[in-house]
Amino acid sequence: MDQNSEHGDDQTKPTWEIPLEDPQALKIDSPSTCAGGLPAIRSTLQHTTRAMGLIRGGQALLRANQQKGFDCPGCGWPDPDEHRAFTEFCENGAKAVAQEGTTKLVTEEFFEQWTIEALGGQSDYWLGQQGRLSCPMWKEGGTSRYRPISWEAAFQKIADHLHQLNDPNEAIFYTSGRTSNEAAFLYQLFARLFGTNNLPDSSNMCHESSGVAMQEVIGIGKATVTLEDFQHADAIFILGQNPGTNHPRMLAALQKAARKGCQIVSINPLPEAGTTRFIHPQEFTQWLGKGTPLATLFLQVKINGDVPLLKGIMKELLLREDQNPGTVLDSRFIQQYTEGFEPFSEALRKMSWDEIEKGSGINREAIQQAAGIAMRAKSLICTWAMGMTQHKNAVANVQEIINFLLLGGNMGKQGAGACPVRGHSNVQGDRTMGITEKPNPQFLNELGREFQFQPPRQPGYDAVNAIKAMHARKAKVFIALGGNFLSATPDTAYTAEALSQCRLTVQISTNLNRAHLVTGHEALILPSLGRTDQDIQNALPQFVTTENTMGIIQASQGNLKSGSSHLKSEVHIVCHLAKATFKKRATPGNHIPWDQLMVDYDEIRNLISHVVPGFENYNERVRKPGGFYLPNPVRDQRQFPTSTGKAHFTVHPLAPISVDADQFLMTTIRSHDQFNTTIYGLDDRYRGLQSGRRVVFMNREDMNRYSLKQGDLVDLMSHFEGKTRTAPKFLVVPYPIPPQCVATYFPEANVLVPIDSVAEKSNTPTSKSVVVTIHPTA
Ligand code: SF4
Numbered sequence: 001m002d003q004n005s006e007h008g009d010d011q012t013k014p015t016w017e018i019p020l021e022d023p024q025a026l027k028i029d030s031p032s033t034c035a036g037g038l039p040a041i042r043s044t045l046q047h048t049t050r051a052m053g054l055i056r057g058g059q060a061l062l063r064a065n066q067q068k069g070f071d072c073p074g075c076g077w078p079d080p081d082e083h084r085a086f087t088e089f090c091e092n093g094a095k096a097v098a099q100e101g102t103t104k105l106v107t108e109e110f111f112e113q114w115t116i117e118a119l120g121g122q123s124d125y126w127l128g129q130q131g132r133l134s135c136p137m138w139k140e141g142g143t144s145r146y147r148p149i150s151w152e153a154a155f156q157k158i159a160d161h162l163h164q165l166n167d168p169n170e171a172i173f174y175t176s177g178r179t180s181n182e183a184a185f186l187y188q189l190f191a192r193l194f195g196t197n198n199l200p201d202s203s204n205m206c207h208e209s210s211g212v213a214m215q216e217v218i219g220i221g222k223a224t225v226t227l228e229d230f231q232h233a234d235a236i237f238i239l240g241q242n243p244g245t246n247h248p249r250m251l252a253a254l255q256k257a258a259r260k261g262c263q264i265v266s267i268n269p270l271p272e273a274g275t276t277r278f279i280h281p282q283e284f285t286q287w288l289g290k291g292t293p294l295a296t297l298f299l300q301v302k303i304n305g306d307v308p309l310l311k312g313i314m315k316e317l318l319l320r321e322d323q324n325p326g327t328v329l330d331s332r333f334i335q336q337y338t339e340g341f342e343p344f345s346e347a348l349r350k351m352s353w354d355e356i357e358k359g360s361g362i363n364r365e366a367i368q369q370a371a372g373i374a375m376r377a378k379s380l381i382c383t384w385a386m387g388m389t390q391h392k393n394a395v396a397n398v399q400e401i402i403n404f405l406l407l408g409g410n411m412g413k414q415g416a417g418a419c420p421v422r423g424h425s426n427v428q429g430d431r432t433m434g435i436t437e438k439p440n441p442q443f444l445n446e447l448g449r450e451f452q453f454q455p456p457r458q459p460g461y462d463a464v465n466a467i468k469a470m471h472a473r474k475a476k477v478f479i480a481l482g483g484n485f486l487s488a489t490p491d492t493a494y495t496a497e498a499l500s501q502c503r504l505t506v507q508i509s510t511n512l513n514r515a516h517l518v519t520g521h522e523a524l525i526l527p528s529l530g531r532t533d534q535d536i537q538n539a540l541p542q543f544v545t546t547e548n549t550m551g552i553i554q555a556s557q558g559n560l561k562s563g564s565s566h567l568k569s570e571v572h573i574v575c576h577l578a579k580a581t582f583k584k585r586a587t588p589g590n591h592i593p594w595d596q597l598m599v600d601y602d603e604i605r606n607l608i609s610h611v612v613p614g615f616e617n618y619n620e621r622v623r624k625p626g627g628f629y630l631p632n633p634v635r636d637q638r639q640f641p642t643s644t645g646k647a648h649f650t651v652h653p654l655a656p657i658s659v660d661a662d663q664f665l666m667t668t669i670r671s672h673d674q675f676n677t678t679i680y681g682l683d684d685r686y687r688g689l690q691s692g693r694r695v696v697f698m699n700r701e702d703m704n705r706y707s708l709k710q711g712d713l714v715d716l717m718s719h720f721e722g723k724t725r726t727a728p729k730f731l732v733v734p735y736p737i738p739p740q741c742v743a744t745y746f747p748e749a750n751v752l753v754p755i756d757s758v759a760e761k762s763n764t765p766t767s768k769s770v771v772v773t774i775h776p777t778a
Contacts, residue, residue: 006191015120015517016486016496018066018748020729022715025682026692028733030272034291035244035251036091037279039685044094047680051098056560060101060532063559064089067625071546071556071647073178073531074101074675076422077247078227078548081626085282090248093678095673100530105129105563106512111137120517124487124747125464125679127512133527134564143523145536151568151576153227153260154524159580161477161504168195170476171464175201175426175435176483178531180556180700182604184426184433185612186597187481190578192434192444192591193453197460198475202676203427204463204490207760208390210420211431216423217648218411218418219641222428224634225381225417226550232309232415233378234264238368239306239401240387240768244686245672247421251278255292263373266295269386269667269741270697275687281672297369303741304391304769308359308366308654310400315348315356316371328375330409337638337647339404344649351654353613359654359739379415380408385423387667390768394759396652403649412638422549423676425531429547432612432630437462450466452751453588454510463489464763467755468500478520479506481570482528484513487677489612490753490765491725508573513677514747521604530567532557533636534557537572537599544571545622548552553615553765554627570597601626602769619725655767659740663719664702666770668746668753677747689733694776695736706774708732712715712775716744718752727751729777742772 009279013019049056062419063069065079065088072089074096079088089097111129119127136154137146144436149157162171173191191199203211211221219226230236243250245547255278258264266275275292275298284293288684301309321328351363374380382405382506386398410416422428434443434768437460444455463470467489469475478485478499487493495518499505502520509516511532516523529535535542535558543557568576575598582589596602609618612629621628625741633639640647659665673681683690687697696716698708708714712732718725727749737743744752746767757766 005437008655013120013497013663015116016492016514018212019121021692021694023711026622026689026695026711026731028710028725029199029690031735032267032273035090035248035274035275035686037291038287040091041281042421043685044091047095047098051102053103055102056103057098060097060560061087061094062091064093066098067556069650070558071554072096073425075247076425076549078429078550078552079251080227087154087282092245092248092675094240097532099128099680101532101560102131103563105134106130106132106535107134108148113740116144116146116519120192124514125682127514128678130512132511132563133509133685135527135566137525139519139523140391142412146525149524153383154526155576155580157522157524158479158504158577159507159583162194162581169195169198169305169460170474171198172461172475172478173197174463174466174478174480174483174485175199175203175430176481177422177427177444178482179426179430179570179720181426181429181433181553181608182544182601183481183574184430184435184747185572185608186574186578186604188434189447192447192455192587192606193578194581195456197437197439197456197458198466199435199437200461200463200466200723201427201430202424202483202488203431204763205765206386206423206427207389207420208396208764209759212460212762213395214418217399217402217642217650218634220632222632223417223419223461223550224411225419225633226635227253229381229415229417230254233257233262234415235265235373235378235380236553237265237267237380237382239267239384241380241383241385241420241421242268242272242274242669244272245670246423247276247386250421251294251766252280254278254282254294255453258294259293264295265297265370265373267301267306267309267723268670270735270737270743271300271302273297290443295374299366299370300738302361302738303667303705304657305360305362306388306397307393307400307652308356309362310404311348311362312356312362313349313371313374314369314407315351316368317375319343320371320375331410337640338649339644339646340649344403344651347651374404374408376465377408379413380405380410381419383419387419387768388511389574390759390764390766391768392657392757392759392766393652393655396759399547399650400652406647406649412634412640413750417635419549423435424671425548426546427453428551428552432469432547433608443515443531445553447465448601450607450610451588452591462763463550464755464758464765467495467498470501473501476503478502480515481508484515484677485520486515487513487750488657489748490750490767492751494755508570529558529562529563529566529567531556531558531561533567533606534560534561542601551632553630553631555622565636567636572655635701656770662773664742664743664772664774665774666716666718666744666749666752667768668749669743671745691744692731693745694730695733695744697733697737698729699737699739700734701739703732703734708776710734715775715777716749716752716772718754718772720757720771725752725754742774
C-alpha cells in the first residue's frame with residue numbers, strides 16, 4: 001500500500017462488502033399510504049439543487065423526456081405520444097438526472113488521495129455522491145490505486161489484453177440498460193467481429209424471464225400495449241411491481257385510468273404507497289388532499305404465491321363460465337387464436353382450492369373478488385416487474401399471466417394486453433440492437449451480410465454464466481459498458497472472486513460505484529458522457545436513440561455541458577476500442593469506417609436500418625416528434641408469430657418452495673431513494689424509514705415468535721444445496737408482510753442469493769425468493 005496515502009492504510013475488509021451502518025441512525029415511522037404530492041416535489045427540489053444548482057437543474061429537467069430533449073436515464077416508462085407536459089419527469093427521474101448532471105467531479109487528485117481499499121470502506125451512497133468521473137484511470141497489477149492514463153494508452157491496453165487471449169470467448173462484453181441504441185449496436189458488432197457472443201446484459205438479471213416466457217407462448221417478448229391503452233382498460237392487474245418507486249410516471253397513467261372507472265388490482269407481498277393512492281405533483285389543487293385511490297383490491301400474496309393465485313382466479317372464471325356459458329371467457333378468441341385450452345382447463349379444474357389458498361396465502365373470497373373484476377372487464381391489462389421474474393418458476397409466473405389474458409381475449413385489442421415494465425431506460429433497445437448471448441440466426445445472417453464477415457454462432461455467456469466463467473478462469477477480460485455489475489448480480493462474494501480472477505476489468509462509467517473497487521489484476525475506468533450531456537462531434541451536435549417499454553424508438557439529446565473535457569461518448573469509446581483492437585489483427589473489423597461512425601451517428605443508424613427489422617428510414621422517422629413504434633404483430637394485428645401462428649395456453653405445476661418452520665422466504669426490494677444499484681439517499685419515505693438501509697422487514701407475529709423487537713440486530717443466513725451464506729447485522733423493522741416472508745434491500749442482501757439459484761429456462765437469479773434463517777447478532 002502506498003505510504004503517501006491519505007485514506008489508505010486502515011482497511012482490512014474486502015472491497016466488495018458494503019460497510020455496516022450505525023444502527024442508532026435509523027428512524028422508523030409508519031409506512032405512507034399515498035405517493036407523490038408535496039413530499040415528492042420537495043425531494044425533487046432538494047436532490048436537484050444540491051447536485052446541480054437551481055439554474056443547471058432547471059435547464060436539465062425541463063428537457064427531460066421532451067420531444068427535443070433527452071430520454072430520462074431512469075426507467076423505461078414511455079412518454080405520451082403527444083401533449084407532453086411542461087415537466088415530464090418524476091421524483092426519481094429527477095434524482096437520476098441530478099446524479100448525472102452534478103457539477104462535482106471525481107478527479108485525478110481524488111484517486112491520489114484514496115486507495116481502492118479505503119474507498120471500499122465507504123458506502124455505496126457516498127461513492128455515488130463523489131461526482132462525475134472525469135478522466136481515464138488505470139490500476140496497474142499488484143497496486144491498489146488508480147492512476148491517470150491517456151485515452152490512447154487505455155485503448156491500446158485493452159487491445160493488447162484482447163490479443164493475448166487464446167480464444168475470443170475468453171472476453172466478456174457486458175452492457176447496462178442505459179446504453180443507447182447506437183453504442184449498443186456498435187458494441188455487439190465489435191464483440192462479434194472479435195469472435196464472441198459473450199454479450200451478457202442487465203436484462204439477464206431482470207426481465208429475461210418475461211422475454212423467454214412471452215416469446216414461447218405469444219411469439220414476442222415485449223409489451224403488447226401502448227400508453228394510450230391504459231386509458232381504455234376496464235381493469236389493470238399490477239403484479240409483483242412497485243411503480244411508485246421504480247417507474248413513478250406510471251402512477252399518472254393509473255390515476256387517469258382510475259378516474260375513468262378502471263378497476264385496479266394490486267398483487268404483491270408488501271402493500272406499497274404507489275399502488276394505494278396518488279397525488280399528481282402537477283395538480284397543485286390536490287396537494288393538500290388525500291389523493292386519488294388507485295387499487296380497488298389489494299391481494300397480499302405470499303412470496304412466490306403468484307402461480308397458485310393466478311390459477312385460483314382462472315379456476316373461478318372457468319366455474320363462472322360453466323354456470324353461465326358464453327358470458328365469461330372469450331370463446332371466439334380462444335378458438336380462433338389459441339391452442340392448448342383443453343389440457344389447460346382440465347388441469348385447472350383438477351386443482352384443489354386448498355392447494356390454491358395455501359400456496360397463495362389468499363382466501364377464496366378475495367380470489368372471487370379478483371375474478372369478478374376480471375370477468376366484468378371488457379379490456380384488461382396485466383403489468384408486472386421483477387416480483388414475477390426473479391423466482392425459480394419465473395417463466396411459469398409470466399406464462400400464467402399470459403394464460404389469464406388469453407382467457408378474456410385480452411391481446412391485440414384496445415385497452416388490453418401484457419405489459420412487462422422495463423427497469424432501465426434502454427434495456428429493451430439494447431436487446432433489439434443485438435446485445436444478447438443467444439442471437440437469433442436471422443440477425444446474425446443480416447449482420448454478416450452487411451459487414452461481410454462470419455459472426456460466431458456458438459451461444460455466449462449470460463450474466464450468471466459469465467460470472468462462473470470468470471470464476472473458473474475461462475474468461476479473462478471483462479468489459480462493462482455502463483452499469484454496476486458487481487452490485488447488480490447475485491452472490492456478491494462469489495462474483496467479486498470471479499472478477500478478481502480476470503487479467504483485466506474495464507468499466508465505462510459516468511459515476512463512481514462499487515464495481516470500480518473490485519478489479520481484475522489490471523483495471524481501467526473510462527469516463528463517458530451521459531444521457532444529459534451535450535455530445536458534440538466535429539463541431540456538430542449528435543443525438544442518440546432509445547426504445548422504451550412500449551417499443552417506441554425516440555431521439556435523445558442532452559443539453560448539459562459536461563464539467564470535464566476528457567469525457568468521451570460511449571459511441572466514441574467503442575469505435576476507438578475497435579480501431580485499437582483491429583489495427584493489429586487481420587480481422588474483418590478493420591474495414592469498418594470507425595472514424596466516420598464516431599463522428600456521425602446518422603451513419604450508425606443507417607447501418608442499423610440495414611440489419612435490424614423495423615428500422616427502415618430510421619434517420620428520417622426518428623426525427624419526427626415522438627419517434628416511431630416498432631412493429632408489434634400481437635398488438636397491431638392480433639397475429640401470434642409462434643411456430644403454429646397461435647398463442648399457447650400452458651400448464652404449470654404449483655411447485656411451492658418448501659420452507660421449514662424456522663425458515664423464511666426472503667425477497668429483495670429497492671428503497672424509494674434508489675434506482676437499480678444507484679443509491680440516491682438513505683431514506684425510504686414510502687416505507688417510513690430514514691437514515692438506514694440495512695434492515696429486514698418482518699411480520700409482527702414472526703417477530704413475537706422469535707422474541708424480536710423493532711431495532712434488534714440480526715444476522716441473515718441463506719440456505720441452498722447444503723451451503724450457507726451470511727449477511728450480518730440487519731435491523732429488524734416490523735412490517736405488514738405475510739408470515740414467514742421477509743424483505744431486505746438490494747444490493748445489501750445480494751450476498752445471500754446463491755449463484756446457482758436461478759430461474760428455469762431464463763437463468764435469472766432468484767433474488768425474490770431466497771430461503772433464509774434469522775439469528776440475533778451475537
Ligand atoms: S417514470 Fe421513469 S423514465 Fe419517467 S421520469 Fe420517472 S424514472 Fe424517468
